[in-house]
Amino acid sequence: MADKTFIVKIKRQQRPDEAVRWEEYELRYRPHMNVIICLRDIAEKPFTRSGSESTPVSYEANCLEEICGACAMIVNGKPRQACTALVDDLEKPIRLEPLTKFPLIRDLQVDRSSMFENLKRTKCWIPIDGTYDLGPGPRMSPETQEVGYALSQCITCGNCLEICPKVNEHSNFVGAAIVSQVRLFNMHPTGAMHAGPRLEALMGPGGIEDCDNAQNCVKVCPKGIPLTESLAAVNGQVLVHAVKSFFRGS
Amino acid sequence: MRQPKIIIVGGGLAGLMAAIKVAEAGVTADLFSIVPVKRSHSVCAQGGINAAKNLKGEGDSTWKHFDDTIYGGDFLANQPLVKGMCEAAPAIIDLLDRMGVMFNRTPEGLLDFRRFGGTLYHRTAFAGATTGQQLLYALDEQVRRFEAEDKVKKFEGWTFLSAVLDHAGVCRGICAMDLKTMEIKTFACDAAIFCTGGIGAVFGRSTNSVVCTGSAQSALFQQGAYYANGEFIQVHPTAIPGEDKLRLMSESARGEGGRVWVPKTPQDPRPARQIPETERFYFLEEWYPKYGNLVPRDVATRAIHKVVYEMKLGLAGDPAVYLDVTHIPREVLERKLEGILEIYQKFVGVDPHVEPMKVFPAMHYTMGGLWVDNENQATNIPGVYAAGECEYQYHGANRLGANSLVSCIYGGGIAGTAAVRYARSLESGCENTSPAVYERERVRQQDISDALLNQHTGTENPLAIWREMGDVMTENVTVIRYNAAMQKTMAKLDELSERFKRINLQDRTQWSNQTLNFVRELGNMLILAQVITLGAIARNETRGAHYKPEFPDRDDRNWLKTTIASWDAGKIKLDYEAVDISLLPLRERKYTAAK
Amino acid sequence: MSVAATDSKTSYLLDKLQSLSGVIPIGAFLAEHFWSNSYALVSVGKYNDVSRELQQIPWRIFVETCVLFIPILFHGLYGIYIWWTGKSNAIGHPWMANWLYVLQRWTGIIAFVFIGWHLYTERFLGHGVTSYADVQRSLLNPWYLTFYIVGITCASFHLGNGLWNFACKWGIAVSVPAQRAAGWFGAAVAVAFTFIGVAIVLALHYGAFPMGSYVQ
Numbered sequence A: 001m002a003d004k005t006f007i008v009k010i011k012r013q014q015r016p017d018e019a020v021r022w023e024e025y026e027l028r029y030r031p032h033m034n035v036i037i038c039l040r041d042i043a044e045k046p047f048t049r050s051g052s053e054s055t056p057v058s059y060e061a062n063c064l065e066e067i068c069g070a071c072a073m074i075v076n077g078k079p080r081q082a083c084t085a086l087v088d089d090l091e092k093p094i095r096l097e098p099l100t101k102f103p104l105i106r107d108l109q110v111d112r113s114s115m116f117e118n119l120k121r122t123k124c125w126i127p128i129d130g131t132y133d134l135g136p137g138p139r140m141s142p143e144t145q146e147v148g149y150a151l152s153q154c155i156t157c158g159n160c161l162e163i164c165p166k167v168n169e170h171s172n173f174v175g176a177a178i179v180s181q182v183r184l185f186n187m188h189p190t191g192a193m194h195a196g197p198r199l200e201a202l203m204g205p206g207g208i209e210d211c212d213n214a215q216n217c218v219k220v221c222p223k224g225i226p227l228t229e230s231l232a233a234v235n236g237q238v239l240v241h242a243v244k245s246f247f248r249g250s
Numbered sequence B: 001m002r003q004p005k006i007i008i009v010g011g012g013l014a015g016l017m018a019a020i021k022v023a024e025a026g027v028t029a030d031l032f033s034i035v036p037v038k039r040s041h042s043v044c045a046q047g048g049i050n051a052a053k054n055l056k057g058e059g060d061s062t063w064k065h066f067d068d069t070i071y072g073g074d075f076l077a078n079q080p081l082v083k084g085m086c087e088a089a090p091a092i093i094d095l096l097d098r099m100g101v102m103f104n105r106t107p108e109g110l111l112d113f114r115r116f117g118g119t120l121y122h123r124t125a126f127a128g129a130t131t132g133q134q135l136l137y138a139l140d141e142q143v144r145r146f147e148a149e150d151k152v153k154k155f156e157g158w159t160f161l162s163a164v165l166d167h168a169g170v171c172r173g174i175c176a177m178d179l180k181t182m183e184i185k186t187f188a189c190d191a192a193i194f195c196t197g198g199i200g201a202v203f204g205r206s207t208n209s210v211v212c213t214g215s216a217q218s219a220l221f222q223q224g225a226y227y228a229n230g231e232f233i234q235v236h237p238t239a240i241p242g243e244d245k246l247r248l249m250s251e252s253a254r255g256e257g258g259r260v261w262v263p264k265t266p267q268d269p270r271p272a273r274q275i276p277e278t279e280r281f282y283f284l285e286e287w288y289p290k291y292g293n294l295v296p297r298d299v300a301t302r303a304i305h306k307v308v309y310e311m312k313l314g315l316a317g318d319p320a321v322y323l324d325v326t327h328i329p330r331e332v333l334e335r336k337l338e339g340i341l342e343i344y345q346k347f348v349g350v351d352p353h354v355e356p357m358k359v360f361p362a363m364h365y366t367m368g369g370l371w372v373d374n375e376n377q378a379t380n381i382p383g384v385y386a387a388g389e390c391e392y393q394y395h396g397a398n399r400l401g402a403n404s405l406v407s408c409i410y411g412g413g414i415a416g417t418a419a420v421r422y423a424r425s426l427e428s429g430c431e432n433t434s435p436a437v438y439e440r441e442r443v444r445q446q447d448i449s450d451a452l453l454n455q456h457t458g459t460e461n462p463l464a465i466w467r468e469m470g471d472v473m474t475e476n477v478t479v480i481r482y483n484a485a486m487q488k489t490m491a492k493l494d495e496l497s498e499r500f501k502r503i504n505l506q507d508r509t510q511w512s513n514q515t516l517n518f519v520r521e522l523g524n525m526l527i528l529a530q531v532i533t534l535g536a537i538a539r540n541e542t543r544g545a546h547y548k549p550e551f552p553d554r555d556d557r558n559w560l561k562t563t564i565a566s567w568d569a570g571k572i573k574l575d576y577e578a579v580d581i582s583l584l585p586l587r588e589r590k591y592t593a594a595k
Numbered sequence C: 001m002s003v004a005a006t007d008s009k010t011s012y013l014l015d016k017l018q019s020l021s022g023v024i025p026i027g028a029f030l031a032e033h034f035w036s037n038s039y040a041l042v043s044v045g046k047y048n049d050v051s052r053e054l055q056q057i058p059w060r061i062f063v064e065t066c067v068l069f070i071p072i073l074f075h076g077l078y079g080i081y082i083w084w085t086g087k088s089n090a091i092g093h094p095w096m097a098n099w100l101y102v103l104q105r106w107t108g109i110i111a112f113v114f115i116g117w118h119l120y121t122e123r124f125l126g127h128g129v130t131s132y133a134d135v136q137r138s139l140l141n142p143w144y145l146t147f148y149i150v151g152i153t154c155a156s157f158h159l160g161n162g163l164w165n166f167a168c169k170w171g172i173a174v175s176v177p178a179q180r181a182a183g184w185f186g187a188a189v190a191v192a193f194t195f196i197g198v199a200i201v202l203a204l205h206y207g208a209f210p211m212g213s214y215v216q
């Protein structure tokens, strides 16, 4: 009995400055396969459908359970995590492309360090006095914790940036993920004491005003983070901060 | 005063905590990690972190936490540092709380605690179902803050290859490879702290992340670092088998009434639902009528292993058993198990409300690791420190649930502080080390890469070798260990090491060549596999996670000692060291009765 | 790269002004404009009275420049710039809000062209004096009529959807239910404005006075 097979098409580019090519692979179907398994199959037998020898595909992955954020790519046109992209649920042939809003490294691998850089720029941390024992942190109601916990699950995958019409070469919008993190730190009792500088960082070009409410981010977030709420909330915070600091001085 | 230089390799919980301590001491830290530190394996931890805060009026204490840890570890852990960890744990929770971890709260706004395996107390703080992620992010944010102040410099996307040791065998730097440009460079430092995490990949598939290969530990081992208690590997009884990864299925599924069974007929081709009750073998319930499906982790693990490998009753085609919750009313499932059943649905694409889940034990954690001393997390190589899952210090023969996160943070903190102290005490720092020392190491590493890249006649596929290694390790060196089978495993590992010499790289490019990196890791994994297997063969007793049917009892007279593997001119040598049991007297570890 | 990238506060201020100008004064003026033109549904006399009243306000050119011309020019031109900074992907990802994003831009530009032409024909060609008869004459042309209906629909849609955007972007509607409510409100405004605007031009076109009974 011949094995059931299916086709995977991959957009490949050996280096950022080299030509793009699409390669097709024919893989043996097994139940419960995901895109990562497809890529491993190819690594084990890097021969395209037409039989020519290629190289294993470069991609990022670590946790394989949708919690590290590494494996974001475009699967059948949609940005998502490859480790939860089950072959059974995908239309064939499966098309894999790298995220387009980040500098390409190789094949399906891109450089998302700008997101970490933006977390730095927006001061997304709680400034503690030191690691010595200063007793428990501030009290927090379970309700606040629930909202905060939802926000703090962002895995910096970048899908929300990939899908956003306002992230492109004409606009360096930081993206919903970063704005949502600012909301998280501004709602923490200690973080709230230092909300000003975070809001100022979001006032400039690439900041919150670049959001034009297409609301795509929330559709692709693998963690179901309420991004549109975060954007609206931070928009309000920035406005209040701007008005206050104009009239009262900051 | 000269400004010392510290390098930290690994940015999981342990590495980040070390970086924070180093930066806080006013010393700049260079932080190396394969993956962006925020994507480190620590994100995977779900359950929680232990600390005897005694916020539930149960009379819990750090001493009891200490006792549980030592008892759970079957008395193989050196006691003083474990005691230190348990005493420090409540303050660690407070620190994390101050850093903004969104821990679950009580109505009064205080931290909530849950009960975990191996204890009678509500001692485990948790943040939803993703505690590890939340803790890692909190430390990541603090490190980012130091990064913004130029106190930490990150080298993400670099892999550690080897330490730079001077003529006296003192660590003066590291040699690392940029995974994008494939450039190999040396970096000078006065002390290096290793926090490179677990070794799951040695077993092929495990509950660990992809980068948990133990490659760094193995490289250090081959440079003279001791590797301790390698044979102690924790296996989790219920994971969701996957071709790419074995994903954890929480114990709570059984806690809520889930039943474990296999069809009585080997290789029964019928779907689970069509197999009548009378033809199902509820082996846990039958073998352990008192505890049934809720036997402790290691007992369940061994039973499942036996059913599959010895009785050959695994599910048709899969080494797996059924974990069945289909008989539990849907409302109950939805209320109590929703999160974890969703994971199953997400990755298997099958609805566990309708179809029994297929689960199997999975390699989960290594208790063994780089040998470190009893107070400073210092390895036997001067200037090299280790913390986190990559060292052996805290968990003895078996780790208690939710104790790893706390040991990572505690150990990382100690290592950071100790490394700074050591670096400051040096009479002559790395700036006085001859450039030739660095160049020699760089060339040695470059030669290894070049040899792999230039080998055109190879026929062996790296992934195939890896899989074979993982299969044989999983079958013979995890749950149930027979000396004969492990001897065969050694022979297999020798064979694989031979075949490794004929490896075909398939990708000879010099740009983000992930195959080259993987092959280099694979070489190191093969050696670590031997360390683990040899240690297991030698230890003729049963202790904690190490179970030998031929030697079913703990043998304190002969084996209350730490295994110390060392690299002796290309051979693995085993020595032993006495365990420090100065604080708690030995007693038998029994799961059947209250302790 | 960006025209607004002078310093951080300026770009924020310009963005906020563009957003605000859509509501006040442009949106508010649109409401007023539909209100005063609704007299065409009542009677010629009433319509001409109200028109004359408006055409004879003090400081007229100054008010028109500040409240109308500059805001519309600013809102429109800056809006085109904002449009340029985005790269729509609604075809590949046809979610509703994503389509609204695209429609907001196209309806804006159509409204802009329409308003420009409307101002030119009705305000400047007539030197600021127009009567019921003048307007009716233009609207008898079916092409003009069509363009009016398209322009009015686009402007109304743009205002309604813009109000939803505004509610989200000024942090007025934060929660998902509040944003949904704002969306319904915007939709209601769009429908109401389209209805009223189209009713006005049709009444003018046919010379009908459906509310003529109000006049004794």
Ligand SMILES: Cc1cc2nc3c(=O)[nH]c(=O)nc-3n(C[C@H](O)[C@H](O)[C@H](O)COP(=O)(O)OP(=O)(O)OC[C@H]3O[C@@H](n4cnc5c(N)ncnc54)[C@H](O)[C@@H]3O)c2cc1C
Pocket: B009, B010, B011, B012, B013, B014, B015, B032, B033, B034, B035, B036, B037, B040, B041, B042, B043, B044, B045, B046, B047, B048, B049, B050, B131, B132, B158, B159, B160, B161, B195, B196, B197, B198, B207, B208, B209, B211, B212, B215, B216, B248, B364, B365, B387, B388, B389, B390, B401, B402, B403, B404, B405, B406, B408
């Ligand atoms: C599924 C799962 C659930 C768990 N749940 C719990 C729990 O509930 N409670 C608990 O206490 N413990 C739990 N554990 C265990 C715990 O998560 C780990 O032991 C712990 O996170 C290890 O942290 P670490 O800092 O030592 O290493 P890691 O987080 O694994 O980090 C290792 C770091 O080293 C880097 N690195 C590795 N090799 C190199 C190299 N060669 N060069 C450069 N960098 C390198 C990596 O990039 C990474 O940054 C769980 C483990 C698993 C697998």
Ligand code: HEM
Pocket: A211, A212, A213, C018, C019, C020, C021, C022, C023, C026, C027, C030, C075, C076, C077, C079, C080, C082, C083, C104, C105, C108, C109, C110, C111, C112, C113, C115, C155, C158, C159, C161, C162, C163, C165, C166, C167, C169
């Ligand atoms: C009838 C005239 C107009 C009215 C009533 C109007 C009204 C509005 C309103 C209320 C908004 C929402 C503001 C916000 O997003 O916060 C808006 C946004 C916008 N308008 Fe207009 N507008 C008009 C004309 C135009 C014109 C001529 C253009 C030019 C193309 C235009 C382009 C835009 C754009 C691009 C936005 C979106 C801005 C953003 O989302 O940040 N508008 N408009």
Ligand code: SF4
Pocket: A153, A154, A155, A156, A157, A158, A159, A160, A161, A176, A177, A180, A220, A221, A222, A223, A224, A225, A227
């Ligand atoms: S907000 Fe969601 S989509 Fe965006 S980076 Fe975070 S997890 Fe990914």
Ligand code: FES
Pocket: A060, A061, A062, A063, A064, A065, A066, A067, A068, A069, A070, A071, A072, A081, A082, A083, A084
């Ligand atoms: S590999 Fe971590 S999210 Fe997919």
